[in-house]
Amino acid sequence: MIAAVRKYGAWVRLEGTAVAAYRVQLFLSLFGWVVPLAFMALWNTAASNSGVMTSGQSTAYYIVLLVATNFGISGDIIFSFGPMVYSGELSTLLMMPYSSVLVILARPVVTAVIRSLPLVVIIPLMAIAMNASFTRDPLVIAAAVGLGLLGWISTVAFSWLYALAALWVGKWNGIMGLLSGVQWVLGGLVAPSAFMPTWLAWCMRLSPFWLAEGGMGELLAGVMALQWWMPVSAVGWIVVLGLLFRLAWPRAMRRFEAVGI
Numbered sequence: 001m002i003a004a005v006r007k008y009g010a011w012v013r014l015e016g017t018a019v020a021a022y023r024v025q026l027f028l029s030l031f032g033w034v035v036p037l038a039f040m041a042l043w044n045t046a047a048s049n050s051g052v053m054t055s056g057q058s059t060a061y062y063i064v065l066l067v068a069t070n071f072g073i074s075g076d077i078i079f080s081f082g083p084m085v086y087s088g089e090l091s092t093l094l095m096m097p098y099s100s101v102l103v104i105l106a107r108p109v110v111t112a113v114i115r116s117l118p119l120v121v122i123i124p125l126m127a128i129a130m131n132a133s134f135t136r137d138p139l140v141i142a143a144a145v146g147l148g149l150l151g152w153i154s155t156v157a158f159s160w161l162y163a164l165a166a167l168w169v170g171k172w173n174g175i176m177g178l179l180s181g182v183q184w185v186l187g188g189l190v191a192p193s194a195f196m197p198t199w200l201a202w203c204m205r206l207s208p209f210w211l212a213e214g215g216m217g218e219l220l221a222g223v224m225a226l227q228w229w230m231p232v233s234a235v236g237w238i239v240v241l242g243l244l245f246r247l248a249w250p251r252a253m254r255r256f257e258a259v260g261i
Contacts, residue, residue: 036066039189052194056133057221061192063123063132064217068148069189070116072212074159076108078179081163085256094253101160101249135222143226144219150234151211155183157241158208164252188214194223208237 040062047058084090084104094100126132135141162179184190185200187209193201204210211234218224 036062036069036189039191043191043195046195050195053192053221053223054133056131057223058192059130060127060132060134060221061214061217061223063126064220065187065189065213067116067119067123068152068213068216069187070119071112071152072155073105073108073112074155074183075180076111077105077156077159078163080104080108082166085166090256105156133222134220140219140222140226143230144216147211147219147230147234148213148216150231150238151208151213151215154208154234154237154241155212157238157245160245161241161248164248167252167255183209186210187212188217192218192223194218206233208234208241211237 040059043058043062044055047053047055053061081090081104084093090100090104093103096103127134159179186204186207188204193204193210193214196204204214211230215224215230219226
C-alpha cells in the first residue's frame with residue numbers, strides 16, 4: 001500500500017512536470033477566464049436595478065465561479081478519455097499498480113491546480129477593486145466550500161460516466177460537446193439561479209453542477225441562505241453517481257477489451 005502511494009505520488013509529479021512544460025497551453029487556458037468575466041460584466045449592470053442582488057453580490061458570485069470553473073475538470077476528463085481509448089494509451093494505464101481511474105485523473109487535477117495559481121493574486125485584487133460583497137458568516141462560508149467540494153466530486157463522477165460513452169459511440173465528440181452547454185446553464189455560469197424562471201432555477205439547484213459552481217457562488221455572495229436540501233442533494237448525487245460508476249466501469253472495460261481497441 002505504501003509503495004503504491006509512493007509510486008502514485010511519483011506519477012503525479014511526472015504529470016505536473018509535463019503540464020508545466022507546455023507553457024503555451026497554460027497561457028491559452030487563461031482565456032477560459034473570459035467567459036465568467038464577460039457574464040460578470042453583463043449581470044453587474046442588470047443586478048444593480050433588479051432588486052434580487054446588488055452589483056457587489058454579482059461580482060462576488062462571478063469571482064467564485066471564476067475559481068470554480070478553473071478547478072473544474074469535467075471537460076478534461078471527457079475530451080481526453082476518447083483519445084486514450086483510441087490511441088491505446090488506456091491499455092498502458094490499466095496495467096499500473098494502482099487504480100487506473102486515479103492515474104487518469106492525475107493529469108486534469110494537476111493541470112487545474114497549475115492554471116489556477118495566478119488566481120491567488122488576482123482574486124483578492126479583483127474583489128477589492130470591484131467592491132465584491134461576500135458573506136462574513138463563517139458557518140455559511142464553511143458550508144459553501146464543503147458543498148462545492150461535494151459538488152465537484154459529483155461532477156467528476158458524472159463526467160466519468162459521460163466519457164465512457166466513447167466505448168459505445170463512434171462519433172463520440174459530438175455528444176461530448178453537448179455537456180458544455182448544459183453545464184453552462186445548470187452550473188449557473190450563464191446566470192445565477194435567482195434570475196431564472198422558477199422551474200429552471202430548481203433544475204439548476206438540484207443538479208451537481210450548481211452545487212459545484214453556482215450554489216457555492218450564491219451562498220458566498222449572500223444571495224441565498226443555507227437550506228437543508230443542499231447537503232442532502234450533494235450527498236445523494238455522490239452516492240447515486242458513485243454506484244452507477246461502480247457498475248459502468250467494469251462493463252466499459254470489458255467493452256474496451258471486446259472491441260479490440
